[in-house]
Structure formats: structure tokens, C-alpha cells
Amino acid sequence: MDPFATLGLPRRYDVDPGELDRRYRELQKALHPDRYTGAGASERRMSLSKAVEVNEAYRVLRDDVKRAEALLALLGPAPGGERETVSSEFLMEAMELREALADAKHARDLSQVQRLAARAEALWAETRRQLAAVFSSLAQSAAPAEVACARALVNQLKYHQRLLDEVSLIREEAEAS
Amino acid sequence: MAYSKEVIEHYEQPRNVGTLDKEDPTVGTGLVGAPACGDVMRLQIKVNPETNVVEDAKFKTFGCGSAIASSSLVTEWVKGKTIDEALTLKNSQIVEELNLPPVKIHCSVLAEDAIKSAIADFRKKQAERNGERKAENAAPAAQPSQGGK
Missing domain, CATH: 1.10.287.110 (DnaJ domain)
Known part of the structure; x- marks a missing residue:
């Protein structure tokens, strides 16, 4: 479709x-x-x-992520099947952010949650910007390297999105209590 | 979707949540992610370098219940095993033990990748250490010529 x-x-x-x-x-x-x-x-x-x-x-x-995935799907199946990865540096940073957020949640440190949320939002916006740039160059020609770059950026965007979803949950819980 | 009671059990009472010192040469760390869902999993083992037996295992997973249960189960399984035994672990065993539905099989794959990558990290560290030891042993022999008598 x-x-x-x-x-x-x-x-x-x-x-x-x-x-x-x-x-x-x-x-x-x-x-x-x-x-x-x-x-x-x-x-x-x-x-x-x-x-x-x-x-x-x-x-x-x-949805910014789903729309990107739809565009990529229209460009053809991912090379190497379903197993996609992000760089280990990126994973390490993602892990650190998630851990810091879990600690802040545990300590009920809402100002720390706020700082981490700001960081995640900045990362999200920057990745979103890069993704839009890659897609606009893909519109001219679908070079494999560019497609791979777009896939990697979508994956990164999903990690940032997950962090922001977690932030929303923490905020909702804090407001409810 | 309903989780199996095995998943719920591990999810509610995860075993071995925590962190080992990743700078410790006897600790192997595996960090893996599932971009499809934004999950991230860290699995660490502490290995006795003489016997190659896994003495401790810890994990930290940010993801769904099945991903948490899969990593929790793997840390339980590998404790007391040698790293060669631990390497034979297959994701299908996790699927069977936890009754994972087809849409959650990737969680068990993630846990298998994590333990393999932790073992690879431990082996790499040991190889580097052994390399350093050899260099140390070689050093005294080189000293006289440095003295330049």
C-alpha cells in the first residue's frame, strides 16, 4: 500500500x-x-x-517515523533482511540516556527528567532534520549509500522517540501522584 | 497481546538486574539493540579466567516484557556454565522456555546476540591481556641492549 x-x-x-x-x-x-x-x-x-x-x-x-518507513518501503526491501543495527557508539549513548532517565525517575528528580527530555528532544530534532535532508536528496536519485543512511537515521529516530515516550510516561505519573 | 505466565514471572521478578564493572578484564559486556522497536539490552558476565566458568551475570534491558524476560532468563542460564557451554545457547530455547509468540521471537534473538557479544568481549579482553603479558615477559630480555654497555 x-x-x-x-x-x-x-x-x-x-x-x-x-x-x-x-x-x-x-x-x-x-x-x-x-x-x-x-x-x-x-x-x-x-x-x-x-x-x-x-x-x-x-x-x-x-507520524514522522512511520512516514519515513513508508518511503523506505516504497524504495524496496532492506538489504540484509530484517536485522538492522545502529552503531555501537549510538547504542552506548542510548543506553546511558535510558539509564539516566530510569535513575531520575527512581529518585523522583523531575528537574533531571526535564534536562534529559530537553537533550532527547534536541537529538530527535537534529535526527529529524538530517532525515529530511537525506530524503530530499533521495528524491533526485536513490543511491544505495543514501538509502542506507536514511535507514540508519530512521532507526536512530526510533530510539529518541522511545526515550521521549518514556519521558511522557514519567510526567503523567508525576502529575497523577 | 497477552504475555505467558513465564514472561510475567521474569518481568515482575527479573533475576540479576544490575551492572558489572565493564573495565574489569574478567568482565565481558554485550550491548545490543533492536532498532525496529528501540529496545536496548546490556548483558554482562564475570568469568573466572582460569576455568572459563561464568561466575556472575547481570543485565539491564530497556524494552518490552519479553525482552526483559529473555535477558533475565539468559543470565540465569549462563551462571555456572563455561563460556563454551554458554555459546551453544540458542534463541529457540528461550522461545520455548518463555512461550514467546512469533511476534516476540526477535526478543530472544536479541538476548542470544547479547550473550554472544558479551563472551566475545571477554575473549577479546583476555587476548589483549595475554598479549600484554607476553610483552612484559619480553621486556627484561630487551633491557641490557637498552643499557648500551
């Missing part, structure tokens, strides 16, 4: 969020079951499955 085609958007990493929302709402309206009350059973089924596809495409394109 090509979520870009489903929503009628150009196949590129930088999507305009306003445009994305607008396309989504238009299709939602056009495919709404109320519009098919008089239609035949097969037409109703078709519109329903199309609506499901539109929802899924929207969910993918709205």
Missing part, C-alpha cells in the same frame, strides 16, 4: 500537515457511510474498505 497515493499526496518526506489534514477530511467525508445508504452492498463494502485504507494512510503519514 502506498499511503501517499491513497491520500493523493506527492511522495516526499516533508508533508504539509495542513494539506494532509485537509485531504484526509475530504476523503473521510466522501467515503462516509451516510453517503452510501442507497448504494448496493458491494459498493458499500468498497467504500468501507477504502475508508479503512484512508485512516491507515493518515495514521502513517502523520
Whole structure:
């Protein structure tokens, strides 16, 4: 499935969020079951499955990681199968950040959580920026080295995302208690 | 998705959570990650260099319940084994013991990678140390010529 085609958007990493929302709402309206009350059973089924596809495409394109993965999937399967890695330096840093965050959570040190969150956000934004740059050069030509670089950056983005998810959980817990 | 009771047991009471000194020459550290889900796992073993028996094992895993249970189980299994025995560990044994569903098999693969990489790290350190010892032994013989009598 090509979520870009489903929503009628150009196949590129930088999507305009306003445009994305607008396309989504238009299709939602056009495919709404109320519009098919008089239609035949097969037409109703078709519109329903199309609506499901539109929802899924929207969910993918709205998400910075999933949208990147969708673009990469459209470029072809990953070389070397499913086993993907990040560098050991990167892993070490990821481990240190996760440990520091776990310690801060345990100590209920919210200002330390805040500092780590700021660091993770900066890393996330920088990786996101690099990824957008790689994808824009991929739009010209899909050189294997560039594709590999994009894959590595998506993986890094997922690690940063996980850290930020953990930060949100800690904040929610702190607010609840 | 429901976790098996074996996974829940290890998840709620993980064995051997902690850290060993990674600068210790008898400690091997394996750090692995699963980019697909952003999991990161560190598994460490302390090995008796005379007998090659794993005397202690610790892990720290940031990931899902299955990843935590897999690494917890591996630390339990390898303690008291020689590193050669520990190397024969297969992820399928973890899958079987923990009743992991197909979508969680990658967690057991991660734990197998972690123990293999910890053993490789220990062996590398030992080889370096042995190399240094040889250099030390060779040093006195070289001294007279340095004296330049």
C-alpha cells in the first residue's frame, strides 16, 4: 500500500500537515457511510474498505517515523533482511540516556527528567532534520549509500522517540501522584 | 497481546538486574539493540579466567516484557556454565522456555546476540591481556641492549 497515493499526496518526506489534514477530511467525508445508504452492498463494502485504507494512510503519514518507513518501503526491501543495527557508539549513548532517565525517575528528580527530555528532544530534532535532508536528496536519485543512511537515521529516530515516550510516561505519573 | 505466565514471572521478578564493572578484564559486556522497536539490552558476565566458568551475570534491558524476560532468563542460564557451554545457547530455547509468540521471537534473538557479544568481549579482553603479558615477559630480555654497555 502506498499511503501517499491513497491520500493523493506527492511522495516526499516533508508533508504539509495542513494539506494532509485537509485531504484526509475530504476523503473521510466522501467515503462516509451516510453517503452510501442507497448504494448496493458491494459498493458499500468498497467504500468501507477504502475508508479503512484512508485512516491507515493518515495514521502513517502523520507520524514522522512511520512516514519515513513508508518511503523506505516504497524504495524496496532492506538489504540484509530484517536485522538492522545502529552503531555501537549510538547504542552506548542510548543506553546511558535510558539509564539516566530510569535513575531520575527512581529518585523522583523531575528537574533531571526535564534536562534529559530537553537533550532527547534536541537529538530527535537534529535526527529529524538530517532525515529530511537525506530524503530530499533521495528524491533526485536513490543511491544505495543514501538509502542506507536514511535507514540508519530512521532507526536512530526510533530510539529518541522511545526515550521521549518514556519521558511522557514519567510526567503523567508525576502529575497523577 | 497477552504475555505467558513465564514472561510475567521474569518481568515482575527479573533475576540479576544490575551492572558489572565493564573495565574489569574478567568482565565481558554485550550491548545490543533492536532498532525496529528501540529496545536496548546490556548483558554482562564475570568469568573466572582460569576455568572459563561464568561466575556472575547481570543485565539491564530497556524494552518490552519479553525482552526483559529473555535477558533475565539468559543470565540465569549462563551462571555456572563455561563460556563454551554458554555459546551453544540458542534463541529457540528461550522461545520455548518463555512461550514467546512469533511476534516476540526477535526478543530472544536479541538476548542470544547479547550473550554472544558479551563472551566475545571477554575473549577479546583476555587476548589483549595475554598479549600484554607476553610483552612484559619480553621486556627484561630487551633491557641490557637498552643499557648500551
